Amino acid sequence: MGGFNPKQLQEMLSQARQQAETLQKKMQETVVEASAGGGSVTVKMNGQKQLLRVTIDPELVKSGDVEMLEDLVTAAVNEGNRKIEEAMRSSMGGMLSGLNLPGM
Numbered sequence: 478m479g480g481f482n483p484k485q486l487q488e489m490l491s492q493a494r495q496q497a498e499t500l501q502k503k504m505q506e507t508v509v510e511a512s513a514g515g516g517s518v519t520v521k522m523n524g525q526k527q528l529l530r531v532t533i534d535p536e537l538v539k540s541g542d543v544e545m546l547e548d549l550v551t552a553a554v555n556e557g558n559r560k561i562e563e564a565m566r567s568s569m570g571g572m573l574s575g576l577n578l579p580g581m
Contacts (some may be wrong), residue, residue, distance in 0.1 A: 500568050507564050511556035517551040522557040522563065 504524030512519040517534040531553075537546060 491514060500565075503568055504565060507561070509557055509560040509564065511553050511560055513552035513556065514545075514549040518546070518553045520550075520553045520557045522554075522561060524561055528554065528557075528562055
């Protein structure tokens with residue numbers, strides 16, 4: 478197994494930095510929407526996992542079931558987080574494959 482010469486290593490580090498910057502920018506621009514309760518609670522989140530908006534069906538509020546409303550908001554936010562994680566994994570996978578690292 479051969480090692481990397483310093484020039485190859487420097488080039489790989491430069492590529493990694495560029496791709497990390499690209500990924501960070503992409504995640505800042507990523508927005509996902511997730512819902513719970515058949516769409517009665519919907520959230521929008523950005524790639525930095527910041528909650529941008531929560532929409533609640535007024536009929537759900539009229540029911541007066543605060544515990545159910547809390548559960549649906551929690552479920553929608555968790556789903557939004559899952560979607561952001563999925564987007565990050567997908568972007569990271571593409572980034573790592575572009576580095577042409579040996580053994581990957």
